Amino acid sequence: MADSAAAPVSASFALADRVGEGAVVKSATVKNVLSGDTLVVIADEDQKKGPPVDKIIALASSRAPTMGRPETRDRPATKDDPFAWQSREFLRKLVIGQRIQFITEFVDPKSGREYCSVYHKGEHVGVLMASEGWITVIPPSQKHQPRADQAEMIRLAEEAVKLNKGIHNTKERKNAVRTVSTKFSTHAFYEKHRGKLVDAVVDQVRNGSTVRVVVVGSFEYLTVRFAGVQSPFAPQGQEEPPFTREAKAIIEQVLLGRDVQLALECIDKADGVFSRVLCGGRDPAELLLQTGLARVVEWNAPKACLAKYKEIEEKAHAGRVRIWSLAQAAGPSSQKKDAGYTVGTVREITNGCGIRVVDENGKELVANLASLIIPRQTPNGDEPWSWEAKDTLRNKLMGKQVKVVLDYVRPANDQYPEKAFHSVFLGNTNVAMLLLEKGYAKLINHRQNDPRSSSYSALLNVEQKAQAKSKGVHGPADKAPAHNYTDLSRKPNVKKVQQFLHFLQQPARQTASVEYVFGGDKVKLYNEKATCMINYTLTGIRCPRNSKENPEPCAAEVVAFAKNNLLQRNVEIEAASVDKGGSVIGKLYTSNGNDFGLELVKRGFASVHGSAEKIIGSQAYFQAESQAKAGRLGIWRNWKPEDDSKQEEKEETPNNKKLEWIRIKVTEVVDGGTLYVQRLNQLSQLEKMLADINSNLPARDPHYVPAVKTMILIPFGKEYHRAKVTGISKDKKEFEVFYVDFGNYDYVPKNVILSCPAQFEKIAPFATRAELAYVIPPSLDEEFGNDAAYTVKNMVWDRDLVATIEREENGTIHVVIGDPESNSIVNNSMVHSGFCRVARTYNFKAQTRLPKLREEEEHARKAHLGIWQYGDIPDDDLDEPEMYKKK
Template sequence: MAAEPTQQQTPDQYFKGIVKSVLDGGCVVIRGPPRNGPPAERVIALTNVDAPRIGRRQTASGAAATEDEPCAWEAREFLRKMVVGRSVMFRVVNQATTREYGVILLGDNPATAADVALALAEEGLVKCRDNCSDAPLLEAQERAKGAKKGVWADDASTKVRKVTWDVENTRELVERFKGKPITGVIEHVRDGSTVRVMLLPDFIQITLMLSGVRCPSTKLDAQGKPDAKLSEEYACEAHFFTESRLLQREVEVILESSNNNNFVGSVMHPNGNIAEALLKEGMAKCVDWSIAKVTAGPEKYRAAEKAAKDRRARLWKNYKAPVSNIADKDREFTGKVVEIVNGDAIVVKVGKEFKKIHLASIKPPKLEDKTEDGNRTRQKGFRPLYDIPFMFEAREFLRKKVIGHNVQVTVDYVQAARPAQGGDPDFPEKTCCTVVIGGVNIAEALVSKGLATVVRYAADNDQRSSRYDELMQAEDKAIKSLKGMHDKKNKPSHKVNDMTGNLTKCKTFLPSLQRAGKLTGVVEFVASGSRFRVYIPKETCVLTFLLGGISCVRSTRTMPSGDVQKGEPFGDECLLHVKEMTMQREVEIEVESMDKAGNFIGYLWVDGKNLSVHLVQEGFASMHFTAEKSQYGNMIQNAQDSAKAAKTRIWANYTGEEDKEEDAQDEKEVLNEERKVSYEQILVSEVTEDGKVYGCSVKDGPALEKLMDNLREEFRTNPPLAGAYQPRKIEMCAAKFVDNQWYRAKVEKVSGGDVNVLYVDYGNRATIPRTNIAALPATLQQQQPFARLYNLALVSLPDDEEMRSLGVTELRNDLLDQTFNMNVEYRLSGDTYVTLHTVEKKFDVAKCLVEDGLLMVDRKVGRKLASLQKDYMEAQEKAKKAHLNIWRYGDISADDAKEFGAGK
């Protein structure tokens, strides 16, 4: 140090103060009584001793950086740990322009206080001046020399720091420490939330901004001191708050990020987190861009800021808490997701109400559609879902994760509508929510995959997601890993061929779609109960698809002119029902034909259900005559019969008279046709109590065996949990038979713990416990039932219960598990009437049973079956004459002549 100026000494008087900082091993800054005026800082250098000079970084004026003198850092650190932040007494001996020289005592009583200079001399960290006459100091120095301490040590020359004043690669340093606490000393406080730190033991000096907070900016006066007039409000108070607690204190620093040449991180003092303390006192505000980086999480920061807002402390003195207009009962609810509107909006069904909600605080992928000159860049035919990068991926992510599932919704805020100049809402009111499924916040999941970005808010804007900080953390990770929209090099593109309304394209595609069989698609739009817009990924095309085989009720429509066309009864209900079932669901379609407008017609399956059959079953549609040519015609007819019997919806006023008229006309047409003979071999698998027969075509045998093998292999690999499946009427399921094997079945009735089922591939019926029922995999539901129901043509069972039972018994004895040649004679009211012959074609089974007096012949017949009926009647006459079975007591047909059509 330079020689002390020779000035008149101050009186022998001690002042008290608090040590703010240490400049080097022999000089301190004390906050205490000034010479004149209010309390101020005083720079006091120890008299009679010289301390090693500590190195300085390069100055802004261009002065080069200097190195430490040997033991300079050790001397400064000894003094820092001894006095910083503590009460001292000091006596000024001499004064200079920038500092004063004197004696500093650590303590409150001059008689017992420790002399700071003496303590330094004892450790050999200062040297006494040549003109020093202080005996205790000189003695202490001699003891240090003898012990070779400090500057008197043999290796003292090696005790020089190598300081890194400027870090070239800030990111590399952050990655090196990876969030681990680093010991450091706060060297300077620039403002309440920015400090300069010396990292130990590597002696790296950095500028650190506190993560997650920002204090008002501090401006300096000409002397380099914070100026309250130039600075922002409360800036000087925040500066003093941080400086008085951290300056030259040893702390732990966690480097969390970097911003330009500055570091962003947390400072942990033994007494607490300074950032949290600043927020609690209202001297700082949370900042969104870095709060997500806080290692300990942002929750305490937000809570501290909220406490300051509630008290309206300092920066929040004019704060007005937002007034929520959301009722408590509407703030949280559970609903089923029925539509993905966009990458940030969904429709949820709550009870019978449909609510459109937006995911709070996120923005979906978007495309800037204007150049710098304001010209639109979107081309004709622009389709946002496919043409905006990542919008399709965002929609698909949400669709696969939540569509059709129940979610928990928490309403965070309602964003008010922003009116346009004309008064109409340019941006309508939005209900912004946090949506959770299975414990996962779907907005956070979107952001983490780079399929959405987080909205930035002003610090005093509380209208944000309740999990905003989690969203920020997710976005930070997505940016670092270059996911989704943050990967500027790899942008997905979707070249989709839109065939809607293009007749030429549709005609070209029709043959390939017909050959393809069942195709997997996604329903993009539901126009009505039977009209859809479907995206086919395999063909990369979008087409209009109409349900075949049914006539569906029409819903209310708004025409292009703006006129509203009122729908048919149950039409709007049907539309909502179908939307909930199919909207944005994965479906299977089977194209059969195309209409003249370019709309494809066929059948659609959702969750294994044929939608045409389902709508007829639910009374939303009736069977169309085109279904008779389809392989699904019988299913649709059976569904319609069931809906009629239950008088469901459109059949509410059904009486049956209409069908009687139709049956009479059909019967008249059938009976006047020419008989045709075309045999098909079937294996009879079941005979019902009313004499009907279930048979499986012999040519379908290999397919049936393969199906059974697949079914049993599936259940061996994935055995079902007993009782987990809840059967519902008409549903396809898997059921055990008496042989304890699994078969395909249809639920006919559920009663308590028992279920009545029909084994669809064999025709058997049984009542079994629920524990023997299981869900049937969708892949095994696609094949139609192999067993078909047939009636024996021209014959019937007698009314007598005993004779009827005998007839059924003989039918079972003659038919079950045997192969016959079957000929379809006619069809009436959806039923198929056949004759069965032995494989050698020697015997007509029904004729033999008539001849044995077990069946009766129906006399109501047209000319095409006259010859066949004549043979049957002759056989019946033989049975009568021999009084066999039903004829044992005579001719019972006399009293029942009208029943068989006699006299008509």
């Protein structure tokens, strides 16, 4: 631009001469160099008036080649003029960060731009630029005489042209335009340059811990964030937090326009580069920490610098410098780390892969893995790879000791409560890496100022390797394994569970995983081979019940023991049978091969009941129970020897007045050892109830369709009786029913059914299921099964009998039945006739009964009666579940 209306012409351009002539000389510090003829300065006079203000000044009578501009959202990229970069670099290296003096020669009335004679260490900068050929000198208008400096600049520029210096080098002109790169893979850049020092020039300071640099040589424009620190800043359009401008100003002062070296540390999920930015060997991150204008960020901090950064941060915090003076400021990273440190044992992997940890004091913590997105299992369907993610943690962590480190706390908002996030370490292994390396999780793409895992950089490297191989969630969703299974645990259907029993018994011992612990002796299992979820009850034992209303003694302790040893562990099961509630019954072995039922008995956490008589190795159960009693362990803490002596039984006959016989009547025979009985002392109550029912029958509702398990009234003979619905035909016209007061089943049409009034529904059934104690009959589908049923019916039908209850289990009583008229014991008679055999039993109560039973069995065996017709029965043919057979 021509210098019209300029200051009076000077005879000399030396600074001292200009001062002597009365020129106004101002001092400033060069903050940045925009081109070969334009500077950004902070004038001394402006600093006295308040916060530093940037002033842009141009070299008078000078025109440098125009620098190109990188592409932005608002404008396309422009190219450099030839030699623009070289001209700017010459001036930048000369004056950046230096003290200068300047005299304003002209002010553009439109833009307000000042055109100045600039002096650096007494030397005229414009004259120097002209002599080196880095500017074009603008001559004065014809109306004005040239200034002394202007004349000298013209002369030197002409010499530079003759010498092909600077912008006048015609041979290099074609190669004097930079190829600027703003669109390139920062990930590839990071991989290429990590571990090396990269030379660059700071082109812009975005905020106190983020700068844009141009890489020397390749002219790649790269946004770099300081590794290990974060200064206050706010996304565009949001209110700035305190000290945001101060942090930016201090970095502009020490870095803007400076030569720096980048020591690349890591990149984040959005390919943001984190690096140490060294200027003259100094680390500006330390300056930010010292001045209280940044806090330490561990996840991207250089390992060699982290301890020093924390030390500096701690001192600033102690002195309450800047950000640490704010009331809402959290403590430094070192304090947060100490506060969030826990060592404990993993007890459960929750949905979404939360890790439930219990420390040595019993304090519980759920560790949510920081910075991870993990597939979840939901009622509406499981997300791909959710099973694999949870199984990986279950197999690796359950029962192991881990270290839990608090990384950050997500504050509460309108949608979510406050939630803490952690890094969990198994030894030296970060658990999050176990999921990422297999592709069972993704890293969260955090916003720049969001807290994140302290190991985020290392986790990102692992994720990128999984992405490269399209592992797990990084591959096609249809490649994820399908996990289709039948859930038999939610609404157990006995018949359906029985259909699966065969698969659970082939082979006899199978692997399963414990999904839930109901109590010490009942769990929910997933069996992968049979592809089913089942309820599973341990055979032969009973644990105290842990009901909310009335928990039994020691129940909570037993449940805790079971959870600590079984929950989400791999176990082995030997399924034997299915109970009437649809739960599979059998043995369960822990991962170390121990019989868990026996372990419960040893600790006094379970008592042994009669069904243990049928188990191979049942003697160990009874011995363990005796030892637990002697040691007053668990449920036996208040046990006394006389408690057992009261149960000893003397020689049994139905007429022995010293035995506690109850009078019964058999109302149904199911098989050779299973009956339904009524107590004779309750018959008058039954008759009264039936009379009340039949005198108060409800009206028939043609639209009434009772559901399964509903109590109803149906006719039998001339009277209506109570029954429960056990099955419904598809067309809902026929119902299978069970007469609860007599024990028999029947099928009835819909049109005879009446609803049962509530007052009758509440009365307990008068028929009880009973099994002959200590004996085992053949089943109905076996040879001699029907003969056994016919024989026992002949012994008990239409007779007034007596019985002793040996034990009660799940609503079934195990009894010894006697006939006072013949003075015989039905159990003994069935064995004597060869239609039952003696159960293997070590029950203390049975010891007085077994000699007579075995004597009867020996008679039947020698006489080849009933089941002994073909001689001795091999163990493999005994009517016992597979798991109870000798091996």
